[in-house]
Amino acid sequence: MTTTDIEQDLTRQQDTFREGLEANDWLLPTLGDGVTGLGPQAEDVVQGIASAARGIAARLSPEAGTRRLRFPPVNGTRLLERTDYVASFPQLLGTIAAFEGDNKAHRQLLATYEEQGDWSAQLTPAGHALVPAVCHPLYAYLEGSQVDGTVFELVGECYRHEPSPDPMRFVTFRMFEAVRIGTPAEAAEHREKWLAAGTELLTNLGLEVQADTANDPFFGRAGKLLSAGQREAQLKFEILTEVYPGHPTAIASANLHEDHFGEAFDLRTADDAVAHSACFGFGLERVALALAAKHGFDVAAWPASVRQELGLS
Amino acid sequence: MDSTIEATVRSVLSEQGKLSEDAQSIAVDADLYRAGMTSHASVNVMLGLEDEFDIEFPEERLTKATFTSVASITEAVEAIHHD
Numbered sequence: 001m002t003t004t005d006i007e008q009d010l011t012r013q014q015d016t017f018r019e020g021l022e023a024n025d026w027l028l029p030t031l032g033d034g035v036t037g038l039g040p041q042a043e044d045v046v047q048g049i050a051s052a053a054r055g056i057a058a059r060l061s062p063e064a065g066t067r068r069l070r071f072p073p074v075n076g077t078r079l080l081e082r083t084d085y086v087a088s089f090p091q092l093l094g095t096i097a098a099f100e101g102d103n104k105a106h107r108q109l110l111a112t113y114e115e116q117g118d119w120s121a122q123l124t125p126a127g128h129a130l131v132p133a134v135c136h137p138l139y140a141y142l143e144g145s146q147v148d149g150t151v152f153e154l155v156g157e158c159y160r161h162e163p164s165p166d167p168m169r170f171v172t173f174r175m176f177e178a179v180r181i182g183t184p185a186e187a188a189e190h191r192e193k194w195l196a197a198g199t200e201l202l203t204n205l206g207l208e209v210q211a212d213t214a215n216d217p218f219f220g221r222a223g224k225l226l227s228a229g230q231r232e233a234q235l236k237f238e239i240l241t242e243v244y245p246g247h248p249t250a251i252a253s254a255n256l257h258e259d260h261f262g263e264a265f266d267l268r269t270a271d272d273a274v275a276h277s278a279c280f281g282f283g284l285e286r287v288a289l290a291l292a293a294k295h296g297f298d299v300a301a302w303p304a305s306v307r308q309e310l311g312l313s
Numbered sequence: 314m315d316s317t318i319e320a321t322v323r324s325v326l327s328e329q330g331k332l333s334e335d336a337q338s339i340a341v342d343a344d345l346y347r348a349g350m351t352s353h354a355s356v357n358v359m360l361g362l363e364d365e366f367d368i369e370f371p372e373e374r375l376t377k378a379t380f381t382s383v384a385s386i387t388e389a390v391e392a393i394h395h396d
């Protein structure tokens with residue numbers, strides 16, 4: 001097959017899968033490009049995966065303990081600066097704009113709106129941004145504190161501005177993350193343990209998966225250097241499965257950040273060294289859709305062991 | 314190694330490298346990442362070098378190895394100049 005053939009084959013597989021998901025009430029249309037809602041079965045499966053992940057967190061809980069926290073999908077724009085997201089991934093970020101004008105400005109807004117013009121150009125930055133990664137608000141919350149290797153368990157929404165006809169690529173989606181901040185050894189151990197436990201859970205759910213080194217989609221030529229460095233140092237692993245035969249998709253990732261966030265948010269260990277961090281995340285909708293691709297759209301007919309693992313029977 | 318190129322490399326490093334050592338005196342083969350250069354600092358070093366020398370690093374040179382020492386950077390700049 002030529003490259004074009006392979007691409008056309010992939011597009012066809014994506015279209016067929018999306019049509020199946022929509023026809024069976026797994027994905028619900030919205031007015032947002034690349035944004036979909038979930039039907040009842042898909043949502044049950046998402047909740048089941050999150051619950052199985054919490055089970056792993058309880059089982060792997062270190063001596064320092066595990067804390068479950070919750071941060072909303074919106075944070076201050078400053079967060080994108082503090083994490084270097086603006087420099088590294090400008091193509092993926094999203095900020096929120098609001099109307100802060102007076103009556104005169106309102107008349108202008110209405111006029112533009114009635115002419116079906118671009119009224120959104122008359123909004124101003126609200127100082128809020130959509131959270132791109134579930135662990136980022138955590139570092140900001142812990143800023144300036146001493147860390148002790150506690151694991152933080154988070155479920156939250158992520159925004160990535162990359163609309164795509166591929167139903168596996170969501171513009172907004174939920175991640176379960178287990179994050180550990182402590183010594184370099186604690187961070188490394190966390191990544192190892194969760195990569196193994198995450199692979200095991202996905203395998204028990206009947207998926208054929210494979211862990212592989214990966215890189216984040218850093219922007220531009222500068223990004224080439226960052227990607228190469230990340231791969232060379234094996235900082236990122238993804239767990240991949242072939243929802244589309246011959247085309248692996250990542251459904252979970254295990255990341256070592258070294259001292260990147262420790263440095264940016266002044267997080268220190270008991271010996272006053274800059275803390276290291278690691279996170280493991282399941283893309284909850286992606287895992288759910290991979291299960292639908294594997295076992296079908298009727299969850300009641302899934303293998304008993306899979307239903308049991310997800311707490312659905 | 315071209316000494317004028319090396320001097321410019323050192324001055325870009327002292328501006329952008331975030332090194333814990335003096336970029337003017339650090340050994341030519343010392344590991345810059347070990348001397349405190351973060352991956353984001355290495356990006357700024359790369360962009361600074363491209364400005365100073367009016368060059369563009371080809372994709373295959375956008376690796377950690379290229380930016381690992383004064384010597385490796387100077388050699389890369391020389392090679393790109395000669396291409």
Ligand SMILES: [Zn+2]
Pocket residue numbers: 133134135136177255279280281
């Ligand atoms: Zn994370």
